[in-house]
Amino acid sequence: MNETSDSAPSGRQPGQVPAPQAVSAPVAAPPVLVFRNVSIQFDGPSVLQDVTFSLAPTETRILLGPTGVGKSVLLKLTNGLLAPDRGCVQLFGEDISRMSEDKLFPLRARTGMVFQEGALFDSLTVRDNVAYQLIGEGVPDEEIDQRVHEALRFVELDATFALFPGSLSGGMRRRVAIARALIHQPELLLYDSPTGGLDPITSTTIIELIVKERDVLRTPALLVTHRLQDAFTMCTHRFDTEQNRMVPLPEGQTDPNTTFLMLDEGRLIFDGSLHDLIHSENKFVREFLE
């Protein structure tokens, strides 16, 4: 796979966060998310150690790593579902590392999260699941129905409006979860292994939706996966709104806003573009790719 002309060949060093801009320099949008030397430990050894990276407003970052390496934990640190033992997590410019749960709720409401198994509420219909935040905010029923239909059309599941999650397949549940994450027009999307446990065709459908979201709505996202194929598909495809489907980028091009992170034994060992990933000399990265 070749390098796109837009991608810098050098990439970032793992742990490197963009330095603050000088006053006279062109104003760059501040990162949506910053991790600085974040570590967390449960009963056993450290799950994450000194993790440092950032996520720019138009960026989609794919976090790679084998199962059990701490990817989901990192994602839960992102919106404060877990608090780090050391280091700092900044979400939308606010340090959430020591923030109380009450103050975190409004910040979390500005993010959308797709959980590994969808995490839909079993006792609620698809309509009520997707509209969960809107119902809580007291939005009128007519507006809720309209917005839920829009969100379900985006994931091409409008027919499931009145169904319960129990009657949906695994892939459909993930798509409903994506609709639920999107309905509130989040400023950051978090995907926790959205294709885990799905067959290749359904996985491609889910990845197509994520690419559609990236290219149409342009929301910054952090996606966790251990499936290289999904990551490469995201990087080498774009969503064509005229054909309403995902199409490959021209030979040798990759999406410049889709970059990679890789975890190994709780440490961030790679941070860079697809080109940097493919040409990395790191032994673990090479093994993972091969």
Added chain:
Amino acid sequence: MAIHMIERTGKQLVLTMQEYSLFVYSAVTNLFRPPRYWPDFLIQSDIIGFGSAFIVLLSGFFTGGVLALQSAATLSEFGATAMTGRFVSLTMIRELGPVLTGIMVSGRNASSMASELGSMVVTEQIDAMRALGVDPLRKLVTPRLFACISMLFFLTIVADAFGIVGGGAVTVFMSGQDGTQYFSSAWEALRYPDILQGLVKPLFSGFIIASIGCFYGMRTTGGTQGVGRSTIQAVVTASVLIIFVDFLVTRVMLGLFPPL
């Protein structure tokens, strides 16, 4: 090795108590700050109150009947069968009504709360709720807590009433005694402190059932096996605590209102 084990168990116990205290504090104080989920309170009141009414009614009725049967035999030795109504009403209202209702509702509702919330934890629904900006304590625990306290109060009255009726049925139809005598004896024996004692206890039992059920549910780990474990722990802990707190409340109430 043994000392380490005792130390670890002791620390775990203190940590659990601390977590439970913080959990209960948040659940209670949530009622005084918006948002409040009144529809959830009504749904839970229906599930706990109406849903448990039948088992509480039956257990109250037959407990009253058993009390009448057992007491009639003993009282007849002293020629005091006329006191059956007094014995049944005082025992039901002061002690057995509140305790039995608490244990029956604990078996039904502490288990359902622990398993429902535990399932939500292991399927990440609780995390999803938090990620959507909704406080699960406020949405799930506070309505259950206050619904359980208020419904247990009324369920205890139902159990007391049907216990006295059950005792009356046995006294009249099986022991062949006079019904008017039974009910007038039951009524005349009652004093306000007896009723107060009987109606204070369900407030504590309701609090224990919901807080313990939700607490064990929300700290579930270990998948479906963990849900089963949480359910068992919730029912056992709630039942033992109900009896223990009943003892404490009885002691305090007897101290405040000594028997004549």
